[in-house]
Amino acid sequence: MPSYNLNINNKSYTAEADADMPMVWVLRDLLDLTGTKFGCGVASCGACTVLLNGTAVRSCQLQVQAVGTGKITTIEGLSEDGSHPVQKAWEKINVPQCGYCQSGQIMNVVGLLNTNKQPTEDQISGLMAGNLCRCGTYHRIQEAIHEVIKEVNG
Ligand code: FES
Ligand code: FES
Secondary structure, three states: EEEEEEEEEEEEEEEOOOOEEHHHHHHHHOOOOOOOOOOOOOOOOOEEEEEEOOOOOOOOEEEEEHOOOEEEEEHHHHOOOOOOHHHHHHHHHHHOOOOHHHHHHHHHHHHHHHHOOHHHHHHHHHHHHOOOOOOOHHHHHHHHOOOOOOHHOO
16 A cells, blocks of 8 residues: 655654545544544535645545645644634634534635635635535624634734
8 A cells, every 4th residue: 555745734644545545534544633524525515624735625535645745734733722813713703513514614714814814705605605514603604704804904
């Protein structure tokens, strides 16, 4: 089985995996980074969202062989103590219900803010529309996004 050297959360990891193994399983099953969740497996829910070189991607669709020297960031890599601005906004607004979708929601917002610190309402809605929440926390997610935009823009 091939062996892959991966840069995840600025640390080096080695994973022995089939070339087409989706990163969601590499992270969860091989490297014990279980903050990234599996939902649909077909790019339709966003639960598995991580960053690849700062851009939000669905790790159920990202094969380990495609990562190369790319830098992966998972929810575990945002901060040691929940102090990332997006995590703080989530805590302040008390967003999660069951929590299952929330690491994907947060990573999607981090990816958005990496490219655009002042997204419009339409840009926010367009980007977040693909991240599903069975508990219906959408209103609080929107509120938390506005909170973090306020925070990062001073
Ligand atoms: S598990 Fe990847 S988008 Fe649903
Ligand atoms: S908080 Fe339960 S699925 Fe989103």
